[in-house]
Amino acid sequence: MKILAVRLAAFRRFDEPAAIEDFGDGVNLLCGPNEMGKSTMFQALEAAFLVRHKVSGGVLDGMRPYAGGEPLVEVDFEAQGGRWRIRKQFGRGSSAVLSDLISGGAVARNAEAEERLSALTGASGDLPGSLGLVWVRQQRTLSPPDPDFDHVSGKTKARGEGAILRDVISREIETAAFDATFEGVRDRTKRALDLLATPSRNAAKKDGPLYNAVKLREELKARLDETRAIAQAAEQRLNQIAAMTARLGELEAQAQSQVTGEGVAELEARRAAAVANRTERDLARQAMLRHEAEHAAAAGALAARNKSAEELAAKQSAFAAASEIAQRIETLTAEIAPDLAAARVIDRLGELERQRALAEAELSGHAAHVEIALEEGGRGRVEVGGEALNESRSFQVVEPVEIRIAGVGTIGISTAHAVRGAELRRASEAAGAEIAQVLAEIGASSIEEARGRSATAAKKQVELSGARAKLSGLAPRGLDTLADDIAQLAASIAASDVGAVSEMDVERLRSAAVDARLTFNALSARAMSDDDFRKLDAEIAAARNAEASRKSEIERLRQELAHTKGAQQALDEEGRASELAAHQGEFERADAEMQRWRHEAEALRLLERTLGEIEARAKAAYSAPISRRVARHLERVFGVSELTFRDDFAIDALRRGERPETVSVLSDGTREQLSLLVRLAFAEILAESGRGVPLVVDDPLAYSDDVRLAAVCGELAAATSVPQIIVLTCREKAFEILTGRRLKVTNWRPER
């Protein structure tokens, strides 16, 4: 398709009719200052091809000039081997006329004209289609092409652009056709799945069949669980009733017939027997003690009597001995009495004897020794101191002595100490006289006798002392007392002999005591030990407790049983447990329903995914031809680089060197250049597919430096496959390098 001429009247800036009549192949450049109306020309082109003649409202107002009037646009163009004219009158008296310039007649009018027009330009319906891809408004030159994206609403909007691209590219690449049937299947899948799932497909759509099925299933599950719990409780209760009934029967049977050894009564009987046994034992102990005491008493009494008799005998023999000794004492005392005088004087005698001896000795000291030896015939014939001598004699002479010899004469002998001698003689004679007197007093003839008699007295005195001590031992209080004692003792023995126990009695008592002890021992052995007694008491207490607890258990069981039976009956009446099977069935049904919907949703999701994946794969394949074409331009403008596309043909990223760059981070100039080159590639693809349309750009490359501008212009000029490139610019100088036709705006006189 190529534009041949554009004419307009009462259109925005152009109050007056104006026209560009000199469009040609290749590059067409309309240069002019700002406000000259270049953008109006662009909009007129859009109005002719893309705006319905019956348009009203803001779009119509936007086309109207400030001065008012009804916009008129007329475009001559070449398409599908023919030459055509579309003339659209907007506003009041709106009309559209499509004329065949070759045959010269109108071929269609109004709506039909617009449909034919769409068909001629390769668009479908009133969607901009390919024109939208390559007609770039002034404000859009910066934005990379974004097929089917509505910049006004910011949303994806089907404008047939992607479809056209896919369509044309599909001729080039080996891939399946995403035709209406595919779209229909995909759409049906989506609609079917939309009923079941949220747009994200991650959850069930609220109030959709799956959602409701899941919800219903959950509700029924909860109800089923509840009913199951109730039924289980009921089942448990039935078991409880059976168990309680059995237990109650057991307890009642126990209560009725005391099992031996377990009942309190039996234990208490045992306890009573044990108590009786112990009492008997205690009595036996008392009897035993009594018997033993009796025996001891009798034995004691017997012993005491025997002892008294022995004592009496002893005392009697003592008395006999004592009496003898007393006799002896008397004898001795009597015997000793005279000798006692001798004893008493013996010392005096001795003294006297000594005194005499002393006097004599002294005398003899003074004496002359006279020895008279008598001869046989002298005897009797010598007299000394008057005393005749009958035998020889020697003596001392202390005092004058006369020795007369009958017959012969008298011889006197005297000493010098005759006075002393005389004293001594007197002293000796006094002592001798006293001795004689004492001896006379005591009846002794001599001192020796006196001495003998004194020694005898001392000897008898010793014997007397011994006898006296012996007597005192035998009868300390005297013989008479002893005799009294004996008499008393004898009397008491005689008295106690009345009713006294005999040996036989004691033996009998002993035997009785032994028997009593044996009885006691036997009973003790039989008697319960204290420990056992305590145990038994504990057993009784336990048995009492058991009995009491059995009673209370019976009571409790009866109550509980009544209560449980009542509860069960109430439940039966209510019938909730009986709903278990019903709820189970309903749950299963809901579960199956949910499974069915879930399966359906899964299947649809899988189908949607499968279709989507196939489409995505295909789309990915689709962008390859564009990338390839763009790459040629990019290489010359930017050096080696690669542009990748998303599957909706929007630019994904630019790769120059290592890292990919998203478009938004590129400079305005680069973005602008990329956008134009991508559109150029689109135009080339369209052209190569035989559905070429003009590339129309309004005020492009505003931010480009001279080098890039030149390079891009070179690409435009070299794009010979594109049937027509129309550049509207205010920068005449800058675009001088762009080779191509320069368009001129001329006056026009529209036909009425």
Added chain:
Amino acid sequence: MTALKLTDEAAKPWPMTFRFIHSSDWHLAKPFRRFAPGLAGELAAARLGIIERLAKIARERGARHILVAGDIFDSELIATSEIRRALAQLAEESDLAWLLLPGNHDPLRLSGVWDQVSRLGVPPNVTVLSQAAPLALGSDAVLLPAPVTSKDPGRDITEWMDTAATPASAARIGLAHGSIRGFGSDDDASLLMAPDRAKRAGLQYLALGDWHGAARISADTWYSGTPEPDQFPDNEPGFALAVTVEGTQLAGVEKVPAANFTWMRLERNIHSLADLSAIEPDLRPAGGTLAKTLVRLSLDGHLSLADRAALDLWQEDWSARLRVLEIDDKRLTITSCSGDFESLGLSGPLLEAAKHLSAMSSDPSNGEREAAATALLRLAGFTAQARSEAP
């Protein structure tokens, strides 16, 4: 005519003829809520209708006693209203003696279902067999019932029959509920009974319940099965047994159809629409009507995509004719055949999608196999719709 014959027989001094109906496993008040509410109601009603139908069968055969070998009620926990309804229905058939034996579903337990029954009042023509003790059935026969007193009695509850004393002239008829070898429900291994109990106990007939199909264990030992099927069977439910005893000799056991609904379970291997048509005659029950027939059809094999789509139409058609048609197609695969796809108008990306899904659905290791099969069906369906709507 019949009366005259009876009089003739009654005139004979010996042997006396004793006839009774042997039934079991009524499972009254089973809710069937797995099905749509309307059908569930009908199925439940059909169970209660057992009483009337058995009564009719009994009268037609001159039987006065109906022995029910357990599982009269579906559960111990049953709404009182359901019990009332059953008792009222039994009382209606007042000329017949109904002898009900507790089974494992309705065991004789304290506060159990039979306590409810006695609380509500047992009709005079109904006997709840709560004792394992001989019970005279008229002058000619003695019944030896073995009530189930617990879900797990842990002993052979029929053992007592061996030593039960009965008059020599009277026929001995045992009545029990439980399993004999392979018969009886799986969960009732605790209710095992000696298979030769009839011989051991000198029974002329041992009437058993628990197994839902009518089954002859030996000449004198039978399961009656349930008179009204309650599930898609793998046995032969839907009968009552009419038993005749001559003196102390078993004279005959007649299987009498008693079901209202027919339940069928079919398994078929199909590879084409023709195979599907071949199933159709099997769907028509011998004695019943299509409208009272419930079918579960398990399909195996493989169909082309087109045939599989046709199967859905076939199912719709037959679902309308039958009371219920459940098709289990989990083991039915769809063959992946390009020609098949193309005949459905699949081309381009749709053909690619179809091949992809078909490959998935025929890969047993693929977790999304079933989803893929359905997705393929939807793809075919949507394609047909889209094409028919396309200009």
